[in-house]
Amino acid sequence: MSFSPATIVAAHPETPGARTLTLEVEGWPGHRAGQHVDVRLTAEDGYTAVRSYSIASSASSARLDITVDRLVDGEVSPYLVDVAEIGDRLEIRGPAGGWFVWRGDDDGPVQLIGGGSGVVPLMSMIRSHGDAGSTAPFRLLHSVRSPASALYYDELRQRAADDAHLEVRHAFSRATPPGWPAPPARLDQATIEASVFPPSEAATFFVCGSTPFVEAVADWLVDAGHAPERIRTERFGGIGVSP
Amino acid sequence: MGFFSSGFSGRARSDDPALPPGQYLTESFPVLSAGPTPRIDDNEWAFSITTETGVVHAWNWEQFRALPAEDVTTDIHCVTSWSKLGTGWRGVSLDILFADVDTSADFTMTYSYGGYTTNVPLEDLLGGKAWVAFEFDGDELEPEHGGPARMLVPHLYFWKSAKWVRGIRMMENDEPGFWEQNGYHMYGDPWLEQRYW
Numbered sequence: 001m002s003f004s005p006a007t008i009v010a011a012h013p014e015t016p017g018a019r020t021l022t023l024e025v026e027g028w029p030g031h032r033a034g035q036h037v038d039v040r041l042t043a044e045d046g047y048t049a050v051r052s053y054s055i056a057s058s059a060s061s062a063r064l065d066i067t068v069d070r071l072v073d074g075e076v077s078p079y080l081v082d083v084a085e086i087g088d089r090l091e092i093r094g095p096a097g098g099w100f101v102w103r104g105d106d107d108g109p110v111q112l113i114g115g116g117s118g119v120v121p122l123m124s125m126i127r128s129h130g131d132a133g134s135t136a137p138f139r140l141l142h143s144v145r146s147p148a149s150a151l152y153y154d155e156l157r158q159r160a161a162d163d164a165h166l167e168v169r170h171a172f173s174r175a176t177p178p179g180w181p182a183p184p185a186r187l188d189q190a191t192i193e194a195s196v197f198p199p200s201e202a203a204t205f206f207v208c209g210s211t212p213f214v215e216a217v218a219d220w221l222v223d224a225g226h227a228p229e230r231i232r233t234e235r236f237g238g239i240g241v242s243p
Numbered sequence: 244m245g246f247f248s249s250g251f252s253g254r255a256r257s258d259d260p261a262l263p264p265g266q267y268l269t270e271s272f273p274v275l276s277a278g279p280t281p282r283i284d285d286n287e288w289a290f291s292i293t294t295e296t297g298v299v300h301a302w303n304w305e306q307f308r309a310l311p312a313e314d315v316t317t318d319i320h321c322v323t324s325w326s327k328l329g330t331g332w333r334g335v336s337l338d339i340l341f342a343d344v345d346t347s348a349d350f351t352m353t354y355s356y357g358g359y360t361t362n363v364p365l366e367d368l369l370g371g372k373a374w375v376a377f378e379f380d381g382d383e384l385e386p387e388h389g390g391p392a393r394m395l396v397p398h399l400y401f402w403k404s405a406k407w408v409r410g411i412r413m414m415e416n417d418e419p420g421f422w423e424q425n426g427y428h429m430y431g432d433p434w435l436e437q438r439y440w
Contacts, residue, residue, distance in 0.1 A: 051324065089248060
């Protein structure tokens, strides 16, 4: 698998810290929900940097959207969030990843748990699920600091309202929307257990976030009686300052 | 390539010759795993090598820790593009574990608590190239990094260094392990950038 030239054809901010880029890649083969791409940037002097980003767009479309969260001392993410413009070129390798993937022909229950920008590959699954008219019971629990940092908040609420097979829950750790029924609180085991499918449903779990988030959530799920082999995890925060 | 990414200058110029192509340096120790972290007590832990004829060589924790161990300082390279240089480990060389193993098979499948598997040619485990490690930076290995013990095969991408290692099965033919069935390369040489199929 090698790098292919890509062009940024659209871009919009999702939150103050994150931006979605739509990329046009010649010969793009399409992707499966949950997969990622490697993005390579080349500086004028030939220096290159590669980072992996989850695909946010639906697997039913040929569209390739990535949502990039700006890392405080990141090298690539500040460029993609703040500097890159429509028409700029970069290179893409992918799609990659065969494990953290939801296949549209699976109608078993699916529990998605995202921490912060860990929701991006889960959003691809939700969009794919909706676009395909899947009747697989889907639930999302998204843990975020505040409404301002909640990626895709309005779209998620709208999709949940329109689709009987999708349920969306948010957990706010620092600040809530006005009138929210509960005060902000750190995500804990009790909230997880109250929010997700019970073990008797034998749901497949997709958990994505920072390493501490994924470690804690996966431990809680195992502790609550969910089968470890049905819990799939993906972590980010390989470099730079973890929030 | 004939173009550059307008406005991108980059920050960290790593022309360190220890860095394989496409890798960047990290000081932290990121975690990559496909599922929950198994919790294994030392007194439940066992490690075995099973030959192609079904002969089993097994060690419990006490027996394993009684084997000669060595300190290893090495660079590690993750397929997700980070590299960490000069990491310090302590472990038992696979040369010691294979000393009494009679096999003519060329391939191995390493398997782990939690169900993970990864395939490595036998010659990549022998000759001072691989260890079963139980310490990192002078401390016992944390569960999220593979404790009580993990494989350390640092000349290959780090997914080949199975965490929570439980045993090695000899194979006549090369077969894909977990990530190898999910898009990663059969061999995984970081200097050849053998990341994906």
